[in-house]
Amino acid sequence: MADIQSNSARSDAYLSALMREVRSIPAAEASLTVGRRAFFKLAGAGAAGLVLGFHLGDTAFAAEAVGGKDQPMNAFIRIAPDNTITIYSKCPEIGQGIKTSFGVIIAEELDADWNHVVMEQADINPKVYGSQGAGGSTSIPRAWDQLRQAGAGAKAMLIAAAAYQWKVDPSQITAKDSVLTHAASNRSATYGSLAVAAAKMPVPDLKSLKLKTRAEYRLIGKRYHGVDDPKVVRGQPLFGIDVQLPGMVYASYTKCPAAGGKVRSFNVDEIKAQRGVLDAFALDGTGVLAEVMPGVAIIAKDTWSAFQAKDKLKVDWDLSQASKDSTSQFSAEAKNLAANFPAKPDMNVGDVDKSFADAAKTVDAYYEYPFAAHAPLEPMNTTAHWHDGVMELWVPTQQPDRGLPLVAKVAGVPQSKIVMHQTRVGGGFGRRLVNDYTCEATAIAQKVNAPVKLQWTREDDFGHDFYRPAGYHQFKGAIDKDGRLDAWQEHFITFTADGKKEATGANLTDNLKYSIKAPNLRRAKTMFPLRIPTGAWRAPGDNAQVFAAQSFMHELSLASGRDHVEFLIDAVNRDVPALAPKDRSVNFSPKRVTDVIKMCAEKAGWGRKLSNGSGLGLAWCYSHAGHVAQAVELSVDADKRIKVERIVVVLDVGPIIDMAGSEAQAQGASTDALSTAMGLKVNIENGRIQEQNYNAYPILRLPFAPMTIDAYFIQSENPPTGMGEPAFPALAAALGNAIFAATGERVRRLPLRDLGYSLAV
Amino acid sequence: MLTLTINGQSRDVDVPEDMPLLWVLRDHLNLVGTKYGCGIAQCGVCTVHVGGKPVRSCQLAVGDVGTRAVVTIEGVGDTPNGARVQQAWMEGSVPQCGYCQAGQIMSATALLDSTPYPDDSDIDAAMAGNLCRCGTYIRIRRAIKNAATKSV
Numbered sequence: 001m002a003d004i005q006s007n008s009a010r011s012d013a014y015l016s017a018l019m020r021e022v023r024s025i026p027a028a029e030a031s032l033t034v035g036r037r038a039f040f041k042l043a044g045a046g047a048a049g050l051v052l053g054f055h056l057g058d059t060a061f062a063a064e065a066v067g068g069k070d071q072p073m074n075a076f077i078r079i080a081p082d083n084t085i086t087i088y089s090k091c092p093e094i095g096q097g098i099k100t101s102f103g104v105i106i107a108e109e110l111d112a113d114w115n116h117v118v119m120e121q122a123d124i125n126p127k128v129y130g131s132q133g134a135g136g137s138t139s140i141p142r143a144w145d146q147l148r149q150a151g152a153g154a155k156a157m158l159i160a161a162a163a164y165q166w167k168v169d170p171s172q173i174t175a176k177d178s179v180l181t182h183a184a185s186n187r188s189a190t191y192g193s194l195a196v197a198a199a200k201m202p203v204p205d206l207k208s209l210k211l212k213t214r215a216e217y218r219l220i221g222k223r224y225h226g227v228d229d230p231k232v233v234r235g236q237p238l239f240g241i242d243v244q245l246p247g248m249v250y251a252s253y254t255k256c257p258a259a260g261g262k263v264r265s266f267n268v269d270e271i272k273a274q275r276g277v278l279d280a281f282a283l284d285g286t287g288v289l290a291e292v293m294p295g296v297a298i299i300a301k302d303t304w305s306a307f308q309a310k311d312k313l314k315v316d317w318d319l320s321q322a323s324k325d326s327t328s329q330f331s332a333e334a335k336n337l338a339a340n341f342p343a344k345p346d347m348n349v350g351d352v353d354k355s356f357a358d359a360a361k362t363v364d365a366y367y368e369y370p371f372a373a374h375a376p377l378e379p380m381n382t383t384a385h386w387h388d389g390v391m392e393l394w395v396p397t398q399q400p401d402r403g404l405p406l407v408a409k410v411a412g413v414p415q416s417k418i419v420m421h422q423t424r425v426g427g428g429f430g431r432r433l434v435n436d437y438t439c440e441a442t443a444i445a446q447k448v449n450a451p452v453k454l455q456w457t458r459e460d461d462f463g464h465d466f467y468r469p470a471g472y473h474q475f476k477g478a479i480d481k482d483g484r485l486d487a488w489q490e491h492f493i494t495f496t497a498d499g500k501k502e503a504t505g506a507n508l509t510d511n512l513k514y515s516i517k518a519p520n521l522r523r524a525k526t527m528f529p530l531r532i533p534t535g536a537w538r539a540p541g542d543n544a545q546v547f548a549a550q551s552f553m554h555e556l557s558l559a560s561g562r563d564h565v566e567f568l569i570d571a572v573n574r575d576v577p578a579l580a581p582k583d584r585s586v587n588f589s590p591k592r593v594t595d596v597i598k599m600c601a602e603k604a605g606w607g608r609k610l611s612n613g614s615g616l617g618l619a620w621c622y623s624h625a626g627h628v629a630q631a632v633e634l635s636v637d638a639d640k641r642i643k644v645e646r647i648v649v650v651l652d653v654g655p656i657i658d659m660a661g662s663e664a665q666a667q668g669a670s671t672d673a674l675s676t677a678m679g680l681k682v683n684i685e686n687g688r689i690q691e692q693n694y695n696a697y698p699i700l701r702l703p704f705a706p707m708t709i710d711a712y713f714i715q716s717e718n719p720p721t722g723m724g725e726p727a728f729p730a731l732a733a734a735l736g737n738a739i740f741a742a743t744g745e746r747v748r749r750l751p752l753r754d755l756g757y758s759l760a761v
Numbered sequence: 762m763l764t765l766t767i768n769g770q771s772r773d774v775d776v777p778e779d780m781p782l783l784w785v786l787r788d789h790l791n792l793v794g795t796k797y798g799c800g801i802a803q804c805g806v807c808t809v810h811v812g813g814k815p816v817r818s819c820q821l822a823v824g825d826v827g828t829r830a831v832v833t834i835e836g837v838g839d840t841p842n843g844a845r846v847q848q849a850w851m852e853g854s855v856p857q858c859g860y861c862q863a864g865q866i867m868s869a870t871a872l873l874d875s876t877p878y879p880d881d882s883d884i885d886a887a888m889a890g891n892l893c894r895c896g897t898y899i900r901i902r903r904a905i906k907n908a909a910t911k912s913v
Contacts, residue, residue, distance in 0.1 A: 095858030095895050225854050232859035233847040233866060235794020235834030239859075242793040250788065275777065302776075303797070304784035377798050377806055377860040377894045426796075426860030427894050458799045660854045664900070668857055671896025694803040694892060703885035705898035761885060 071195035073154035075128045076106055076147070083178050083192035085112050088122035090129040091139045092398055093228065094428030095668075096724040097661035098139050100227045102147055104657055108219040109151030109211060111175035112191070119227040124400040124420040132401045132422075135433050135536065137624035137722025140657065144719060152209040154198075161197035162189055176218075214655060214717075221715075223660035228424065238424040240396030243383040245451040249278060251444050252306040253454060254313055255295040255464055258687030259532055261322035262294045266315040271298060274312060276305025283443055289466075289533045291406055291439040299448055303455050310457070323531035323687030327371060330470060330528055334493040338366055338474035341491050342524040347513070349578045350520030352478075355487035359478035361559045362487075367475070367548035369750040370681040372468040373461075373689075374537060375697060378426020380437035380456040384445035390417050391445065395438050396425040403435035410442045429672075430536035434466050459692045466535025467682055469495050469506040473548040478520070483560040485553075485571045488518035495534065496527035503534045509541035511622050512549055514581050514588045517574045532684055538672065539725035542623040547677070547750065550619035550733030555746065564618060564737075565601045569594050572620075587718065592627040592652045593620060595714055600629035600650040603712060613637065614645075615741030619733035626726025627652040630670065632738040641760040642739070642752075644674065647709040649727050654718040665723035666711035673731035675700030679753050704759040765826060767792070768836025778824025782816075783807045785823045786833060794834035794863050798892070805891030808864040809833050815871035817890070834863035842873040842908070849908035857895035865891045869905050878909050 070080045078086040087106050093099040103119045106112075124132055131142055155175055162180045163170040166187055174181050181188040191198075214220075231238055256262070263282040271280040279299040285292030296315055300306035356362055383394040391411045397403055400422050408415040425432060441454035456464075471494055478487035490508075497503040508523065537543060557567035572593045581588055597620050601607075604616060613635050620629040631648040649666045656662045679698040683690040691697045711727075736747035739757075749755060765772050767790065774789050786792040786809070795818055798806035802817035809818045812829035837843030846869045856862045865888070872879055872887035879887070884905055893901065 093858075095856075097857070223854075225851060226856055226859075228859065229851045229854065229856050232856045232862050233850045234838055235792075235863045237793050239796075241797065244791055244793065302780075302784060302788040304780045304788070307800075375894065376858070377796070377804060377892065378858075379797065425858065427858045429894070455797075458801075664854065664857055664897070667899055668896035671898060672894075675896065693801055694799050695801065699892050699894060700896070700898075701890075701892065702888040702898045702901060705896070705902075707881075707899070707902075709899060761882075 071199050073157060073195065073199060074150055075122070076150040077110065077154045079191050079195035081192045081195070083113070083190045084116050084118060085110070085178060085191065086118045086120055088120050090122045090132050091143065092132070092134040092400065092422055092425050092428070093121070094134050094398055094425040094432070096134065096139070096665060097226060097658060098134060100224050100661055101140060101657040102143065103227060104219050104224060105144070105147040106151040108217060109148045110155050111177070111218075113177040114219055116178060121422050121424070124404065124422055126401040126404070133399045133433075134428060135398050135430065137626070137725040139722060141625060141719060141721045148211050149206050149209055152211055153204050153206065156204040156209060157198040157201040158191055158194050160201040161194045164201075165197065221656055221659060224658045226661070239378055239426045240381050240383070240394060240423040241378055241426070241455070243394040243423065243453060245383065245385065248383070248451040248453055249448060250300050250303045250306045251441070251448070251452050251454045252298045252310040252457070253295050253440050253444065253460070254310055254315065255293050256315075256317045256319070256322055257463055257689070258319060258322035258324070259289065259293070261317040261319050263296060264316040264318045266296050266313060271309050271313060274305070274309040276301040277309045279448070280309070281447060285443065286410060286439070290434050290436055292410055292436070292443050297444045297447070299444075299452065306455065307457060325530055325532045325684050325687050327470065327682075327684045331368065333528070334368070334472035335366065337493055337526055338472060338491060341489070342526060345522050345524040347521065347523040349522070349576065350487075352487045352489055352520045352522040355478045355480070355520040356476070358480070359486060360481045360483070361479040363477045363555050363559050365475050365552050365555055365746075365748060367473040367551065367748045369471055369544040369547060371470045371684060372537060372676060372680050373465045373682050373691065373697065374429040374431035375462065375694070375699065376427025376429055376431055379458055379461045381454055382438045382441035383451060383453040384441040385451035386411070386445040386448070389413065390419055391442055392419040392421075393438060393441065394421045394423055395435075396423045396432065397435055397438060398425065398428045398430070398432040399435060403438050406435055406439050407442045410439045411446060429538045430540065431465060433536050436464075458694070462692050462697070463689045466504070466533045468537035468543065469503060469530070469534040471506070471544055471548070473545075475548075475552045477518070477552065477556045479556060479560045483562045485518050485556055485560075485567070485574075487520040488516055489521075490523045492523065492525040494525055494527055495530040497530055497534070499529060502527060503530055505534050505536050505540040507541060509545060510581070510586070511542055512545055514579065514586070515572070515622050516549060517572060517576045517579050519574060519576050521579065531687065538669070539623050539728040542621060542729040543673075543676070544750070546619070546621045546623070546729035547732035547736065550621065550730060551736045551747065554617070554619070554733070554737040554740065565597060565606055568597055568620065587625055587721070588622050589627065592716060593622060596620060596627050596629040596650045596652050599712060599714060600631050600648055603650065603710065604631035604633065604646070604648040606631070613742055615738040615743070617734045617736065617738030617741055619730040619737060621726070621730040623729045624725040625653070625721035626723070628726045628730055630727070630730040630734045632731070632734040634735070634738050634742060636739060636742045637760070640757045642757055643760040644706045647674075647706050647731070648712070649709065650712045650714065651726060652714040652716050653723060653726060654720040655715050656713050657720060662713065662723050663711045666727045667709040669725065669727035670709050670731050671700060671705055673728045674706070674735065677732035677735055677750055677752055678757070678759055679751050681751050681754070698753070700759070703761045763823060765823070765831060766828070767831045768833060768839070774823070776823060779822050781819050782809065782811075782821045782823050782826060782831070783818040786818065792833050792835050796860060796863055798861070803892070804861070805868060806861050806864040808867040808891065810837070810867060810871060813874065815868050834867060837867060837870055840870065843870045845908040845911050846870045846873065846904070849904040849911070853900050853904040853907060855897050855900040855904050857897055861891060861893045865893065865901055869901070869908070872905065873909060879905065
């Protein structure tokens, strides 16, 4: 095994690559992927060929398709004689509502009757579907054209079939609610009655498909119930943890509490003698944090037996390569280093020193935020079955397509021998962009002659996360004689895994680089080496960096003596060509920022006189292609108890697909952000995560949740972008700015509970 | 061999008496709607009704259930309040990832069983033990009130 430093580097390169991937929003004229072409080709090959678009194990589907009972139109759509339309959602459902939104997009172009659409999860086959990940709020923007073309293409084939049968011109046929009509001859037919004939029609050239304009939408933009809600509320099996297979056994896996430790030996005889235990063995793993790290697997008859035996496990760890990271040390050293601005800046625009010398006012401030765990409620798990030379898996992952090659590598078989079933995911938040637990299940399954469900404990989950990195920002800003933002200097103290570049999620985000438009700007960084793995955490980077930047922006606007909203709008509209995005696919728009700020101020009642002890704070962000402003109104009592009266969030993410789902994301992300700002922090000492369960990690509970979060959408004429992340980053800054307005105390460190604040019921 | 009454049915299970009810339901009775989240009664996703009261099944040894009736998310819809709560949850589009919602629904149903018209402080008290990582609390509160309104 290579040393831990290079392991981290490999893991980091992997994560960085996938983060670049999930962040890259396609341009409006997104080009066709191989997958898209592939499924249309398959559609032309007839029913038998279409089966190829689905995974090897789905014999039921193959039989149906060949038998012609349900007619597949393409890899996304299947139409039954009774006019039921089954639509396959290609991306993981992690709570962002994608299974519903994807259905609505396809059904819109297909002109399907939504009441008779059944949504199913597609299995994992990137050759057919293209990207199948859920991260970076990119599922909608990346699939937008592909899904619309799938719907429109199938509709064109249905129309062609009807035109042929009725001997009329296709242009005279109209489609609505899964029925085609030729008005002139008063003829109509259901999609179900035409599906078999339609599948034999030539596959239309994608360029010939005329997609709808917004004015023609019947489905997009309305309110929808989640398509799986009936199953969720009745407790029917949906999640990875719910998978049950005949003859299945259960596994736990125990890794070194300090990342990088290796197994020397363990009490194997004692463990094998435990009640319900079938086997126990050590794995060397691949030594890569994002794959399989060394540990001990325990195989048992049920989960409880595996967990009980795990408690009895005594491992002699080789700690020579293990992490000794300490967050208290990082924090203390960062503060000492902050004032030493590095000699070599990463970015230098204008003349910062001259601006400081000429400034009417300068402001200095130091901001800090901690490491954080993802802690989704479904602990990591994967069910794996090694049979007939095939590794078959049932996985609650956000990145199944990225998992495929890793599983193949761990199993030592070609990717064609991997069959991966996507399950519903009990919370993503970025944790499940990494497929480490799936790789572990793969390695374990190869040693077990049965299907095996690897189940992490909650303590495993806290102890072996890919954490949101802490960060430390020393700012200095200048206000010129006209009260405008003139200079911004930022010393960012962050982390590196490979000694060269920032660890995953530890870089200053491009979003912030576009957002802070000071004509004189200088940034530099100092990096601490880090062995604890870091990762993408809901709105990576932005989720904490926006707190620091937008809080400091409020300090600057106060120094300017101008109204905060006016100051923000002035600052974002400065023309600083050196700070404009070089990548033309980046949709950052000062006008869209201005519009959300203005609407947020109006909806929040900006400028109202509030009573003593009350305050209104406002902040904005550009994150994950969304333009967002948030306002928090609150009061603070003498015991630093905060009563959040109201949260307003205004977003421009282009047209909304599912209004109910988008409101849910806006409210949920705001609540998550409030929860995180108030209480969430992971401490690491001697390489070991100190927080082991929810009792030490106070996620917000219902009594403390705001009674109202008002979400507003500016549905601008832009391609739609994702909703999972944009409503997170600006909230903490709006909260801190409101606390300042109420109390005069500036929040420069998270979480707020470390400063004595709590939420009132 | 233990005999349990679950969702109105008598079920025999051959498990150690110290096994938490949660794992008996999930691994031995194929009732996987009840979820594992923390194992220390901090998150509430494992909430079931035992003898009409909401309990965290990760902390209740199966040997201590005795003759008390167990109701899980799979069976609660057969009770009037359970059906109302499930309906309100669907109408209000409460779930996001959905993993906590079985536990939320079990706690909410137990609340309506004891307090047909709960006010906000009743809801706070009954629901404080159920975490939702997605932050669906606003819709949970509203759905409970809507379900209560539909009580006869």
